[in-house]
Amino acid sequence: MNKKKHDLIFWLFLAPAITAxxxxxxxxFLMGIFYSLTDWTSRPQPDGLQFVGLQNFIDSLxxxxxxxxxxxxxxxxxxxxxxxxxxxFGLALLVTAKLKFKNIYRAGFFLPNLVGGLILGYIxxxxxxxxIPNLPIISAIYPAVAEPANLMLxxxxxxVMAIVIAGSWQYSGYIMMIYIAAILSVxxxxxxxxxxxxxxxxxxxxxxxxxxxxxxxxxxxxLTLIQSFKQFDVNVSLTGGGxxxxxxxxxxxxxxxLALDIYNTAFTxxxxxxxxxxxxxxxxxxxxxxxxxxxxxxxKEVEL
Amino acid sequence: xKEIKNGNRLVIEIITAILFLIFLFPIFIVLLNAGKDxxxxxxxxxxxxDDWFQVFRNMKIIWLDPNLRYGSxxxxxxxxTVFSLLLIVLVAGQAxxxxxxxxxxxxxxxxFVFVAAMVIPFQIVMLPLVSWFRIVAKATGFQLLxxxxxxxxxxxxxxxxxxxxxxHGFIKGIPFELEEAAIIDGCAKWEVFYxxxxxLLKPITATVLVLNGIWIWNDYLLPLLIxxxxxxxxxxxxxxxxxxxxYVKQWDLxxxxxxxxxxxxxxxxxxxxxxxxxxxxxxxxx
Numbered sequence: 001m002n003k004k005k006h007d008l009i010f011w012l013f014l015a016p017a018i019t020a021x022x023x024x025x026x027x028x029f030l031m032g033i034f035y036s037l038t039d040w041t042s043r044p045q046p047d048g049l050q051f052v053g054l055q056n057f058i059d060s061l062x063x064x065x066x067x068x069x070x071x072x073x074x075x076x077x078x079x080x081x082x083x084x085x086x087x088x089f090g091l092a093l094l095v096t097a098k099l100k101f102k103n104i105y106r107a108g109f110f111l112p113n114l115v116g117g118l119i120l121g122y123i124x125x126x127x128x129x130x131x132i133p134n135l136p137i138i139s140a141i142y143p144a145v146a147e148p149a150n151l152m153l154x155x156x157x158x159x160v161m162a163i164v165i166a167g168s169w170q171y172s173g174y175i176m177m178i179y180i181a182a183i184l185s186v187x188x189x190x191x192x193x194x195x196x197x198x199x200x201x202x203x204x205x206x207x208x209x210x211x212x213x214x215x216x217x218x219x220x221x222x223l224t225l226i227q228s229f230k231q232f233d234v235n236v237s238l239t240g241g242g243x244x245x246x247x248x249x250x251x252x253x254x255x256x257x258l259a260l261d262i263y264n265t266a267f268t269x270x271x272x273x274x275x276x277x278x279x280x281x282x283x284x285x286x287x288x289x290x291x292x293x294x295x296x297x298x299x300k301e302v303e304l
Numbered sequence: 305x306k307e308i309k310n311g312n313r314l315v316i317e318i319i320t321a322i323l324f325l326i327f328l329f330p331i332f333i334v335l336l337n338a339g340k341d342x343x344x345x346x347x348x349x350x351x352x353x354d355d356w357f358q359v360f361r362n363m364k365i366i367w368l369d370p371n372l373r374y375g376s377x378x379x380x381x382x383x384x385t386v387f388s389l390l391l392i393v394l395v396a397g398q399a400x401x402x403x404x405x406x407x408x409x410x411x412x413x414x415x416f417v418f419v420a421a422m423v424i425p426f427q428i429v430m431l432p433l434v435s436w437f438r439i440v441a442k443a444t445g446f447q448l449l450x451x452x453x454x455x456x457x458x459x460x461x462x463x464x465x466x467x468x469x470x471x472h473g474f475i476k477g478i479p480f481e482l483e484e485a486a487i488i489d490g491c492a493k494w495e496v497f498y499x500x501x502x503x504l505l506k507p508i509t510a511t512v513l514v515l516n517g518i519w520i521w522n523d524y525l526l527p528l529l530i531x532x533x534x535x536x537x538x539x540x541x542x543x544x545x546x547x548x549x550x551y552v553k554q555w556d557l558x559x560x561x562x563x564x565x566x567x568x569x570x571x572x573x574x575x576x577x578x579x580x581x582x583x584x585x586x587x588x589x590x
Contacts, residue, residue: 005406006406006408006410006411007493009402009493009494010402010406010411012494013398013399013401013402013494013497014399014402014403014414016391016394016395016398016399017395017396017398017399017418017464017468018399018414020395020457020460020461020464021418021421021461021464021465023436023440023457023461024429024433024457024458024460024461024462025421025424025429025461025462025464025465026421027432027436028429028432028433028436029421029424029428029429029432031432031435031436032428032429032431032432033428035431035432091323094316094319094320094323095320097313097316098313099313099316099317099320100317101317101321104324105320105321105323105324106581107573107577107581108324108327108328109323109324109327110581111327111328111331111570111573112327112330112331113518113584114518114522114569114570114573114580115522115566115569116521116522116523116524116541116565117522117524118522118524118541118544118545119522119541119544119562119565119566122544122548122558122562123330123333123334123559123562124330126333126334126337126555126558126559127330127333130345130346130349130555131333131349131350134346134347134348134349135349135350136348169327169330173327174584174585177581177584177585178585181585230425230426232525233524233525236524236545237545237548259425259427262427263427263525266431272431275431276428276431276432278427279425279427279428279430280428282425282427282428283423283424283425283427283428286423286425287423290423
């Protein structure tokens with residue numbers, strides 16, 4: 001068989017994939033970049049679209065609510081990445097110790113990952129709004145917990161933390177599985193040698209487990225970064241963007257992450273072109289962060 | 305980590321068990337409160353339900369609710385998930401195979417474009433996708449918005465990149481001699497894939513099915529845009545979101561709806577636990 005030919009089978013086998021890909025990704029992607037340079041709105045436009053250059057980008061970058069969402073998303077991503085990875089690595093260390101029920105624990109920690117982000121947001125909304133204020137133990141220590149103004153979702157900072165908690169609950173079990181695979185692949189001899197040298201558990205962790213699992217960190221940090229940066233479902237069902245907060249002299253939705261801001265710009269404010277410009281900026285940032293992250297981690301692996 | 309004294313191991317076991325319970329606490333909360341009336345939820349969310357059959361009555365209310373249409377949503381979710389998965393596996397599998405076995409610049413470029421597209425966030429495509437589907441309908445009369453074909457096509461498109469990438473990596477490891485032998489025995493080229501290669505892809509196919517299946521079943525934004533609100537066809541997450549939006553304070557019923565949405569995935573997980581975990585983790589490491 002000639003391995004170097006584009007025969008009929010080559011094109012026939014590729015055709016469905018290329019068709020679906022063009023229809024769903026490539027054409028809309030190119031249209032999306034084009035729309036970001038026009039005055040596209042959801043109102044009827046009898047004169048057709050007008051080309052406006054980079055106006056949408058300039059407007060977006062001058063809109064406090066976009067800037068706010070941007071800063072918030074970076075903060076959220078940072079806290080979320082930190083929490084997920086600490087929890088996941090900790091859990092992985094626990095369940096790779098020789099425990100009796102380790103398989104049940106692993107399955108349990110992983111389970112939240114199967115619950116969809118939207119559904120999960122409702123569960124946590126219930127916990128923050130109903131369960132916590134009505135728990136006798138908590139109200140005994142802190143009687144004002146049930147007052148509407150003290151609810152976790154009623155204040156901006158604690159509401160952001162609520163999204164972090166719900167998001168971490170969903171994702172740490174998944175990241176834990178990757179750490180487990182990495183920890184189990186560390187050669188047993190290293191630990192034995194360290195034991196003979198009289199190393200403490202903590203030193204073994206710091207000088208054997210962590211460096212030997214460095215490669216896993218490349219994957220997990222990257223995955224959690226992307227996952228946090230794109231957070232949408234939990235944001236919608238847990239806080240819906242609220243409560244409102246003041247920023248740059250204006251009131252805006254206090255927990256509106258970038259993905260939700262892009263969505264609301266399109267469907268609440270009806271400025272489709274604006275929303276499109278924001279998503280192009282979102283895309284560019286995502287590409288840059290991903291590239292830096294991968295490069296940084298590659299370098300770290302070599303050093304260790 | 306490996307050589308732990310017995311006393312220490314007991315401590316670790318207890319700590320892990322407590323963390324395990326904390327992790328599953330939200331699920332218990334749903335189970336406990338789905339079968340209560342609204343008053344006893346707020347009086348003590350941790351108490352056991354007075355009447356264990358209340359949860360089934362609540363489920364019946366949810367199932368029969370004309371606004372939620374849980375039964376038909378469940379059916380639509382199954383159709384969409386099953387057909388999307390079937391197509392993703394076939395379309396990505398055969399494309400990956402010809403891309404591996406044809407060693408040309410063009411084939412490399414096509415593969416690169418498919419993989420590079422993984423960076424494209426959904427937000428940049430979502431609005432133009434809807435307007436593009438509208439243009440297609442106007443030009444050809446083929447309705448993609450608010451229909452099954454449009455929804456399934458979208459999932460195939462969005463699921464392709466990762467699936468093709470995973471199949472590609474796996475097929476590279478299959479020796480080419482196997483195919484040569486088949487060709488010598490008089491096998492046509494398309495038969496080589498479907499009769500010889502495809503059965504060998506089982507492990508990676510399982511991974512692709514699990515990864516895409518969980519994503520499609522739980523997905524909210526894509527069905528919201530393609531199927532829209534108030535459509536005859538709606539998925540379970542859409543139904544739950546509409547319901548929770550309409551009955552804001554009725555936590556007993558919202559939690560029952562949430563429980564019904566979680567049950568199928570949790571049951572599947574209990575049976576296929578090992579495959580699901582292996583599949584999802586393998587998918588990320590590739």
